[in-house]
Amino acid sequence: MGEKWDDREFKDIAWLIREDEDRALEIFRQRNFDQTIRTQVAAVSDRKHSFSGLSMAVPVSVAVLLLIALGTVLLVTWRPSLGPRSGPGPIALILKDLPGVSDFVMPRETLPAGAAETFGPARTVRIVLAMATRQKMEEERRAAAPTGNLKVPRLSLEKKMQILFKERPIERVLVSILKKSEEV
């Protein structure tokens, strides 16, 4: 091709570039980029601050909960002295009156004769065992009590006779009861 750029063409290009620059500057000044950038930077900075506050709140909450749990465990299990207690503490008094808890409070007279009252984990284990025993006794009592309706599964004549004359439950129970009465 061998074309040469002459001065005129260079001048045209320079003029176009300058014109673009001027237009760009004019737009830059009109839209106020400086203020926009400052606003955006401030917004990002605020979000960062608030996020750091939230991120701190989680471990603090966990720590507080752990402290509360630890304090409760210590209150329940640990006693400052091994001397005889003057009476139940305020927390025990409140808990004792709650429905559901009052049923499981172990009476003092259930302690074996001569056994010293224990504190700490041993006492907790003893209370849990007493609760389980009491619950089991309650379930047995409920199972043994007569139900309040007449709806029992119907037995056929054959089944009745089989029970009455083969298993002989009436005779067995009568003999057992009369034996016990004689022993008494």
Next chain:
Amino acid sequence: MTKNRIFPVIAVCALALNLTAYEVTSAPEKKAGYALLDQYIRTFQEMATRGTGGPDVLEPYLQKMAADTKKAKEQAEIDPVFYTHFSRILAMTKLFVKPDPGNILKPLIDREAANFVKDITGEDLITTGGAPAISQVANALAEEIVNLQIHLDTLDRREAIRKKLDERIAGPKK
């Protein structure tokens, strides 16, 4: 082929109708009676199976059955025959297991037991007492339970026959 298909359908329908009719006629005055008999048997069966319990365990059951019997009679759920016989079973049971320190009630208990055994099985109660006498009373109680079951089972049939006989005696309607 069509006849072969229709016949089983008709048979099933007839059976269903028959069963429905039975349920309607057997309720409600018999259901309470059956339930009371079952309750009595189940109570002794459970006690015998567990092997525990004395008069204090049996007493609440007897009281409940007595209350249920009375209530069923008031609501006409059992007939007078059933009520009288079942009440006697309960009374006999209670009298026999009731603690009697000093044997104060022994003459009364022996007399009632002897009467009960004689009425139900026709036997004379062994006077020496002990296990053979207990066996006799228990057997009489069991027999009476069976008698009441049969009484309930045949109640409808007997009433129907009685009605038919009454109609025959009275003669054709004018």
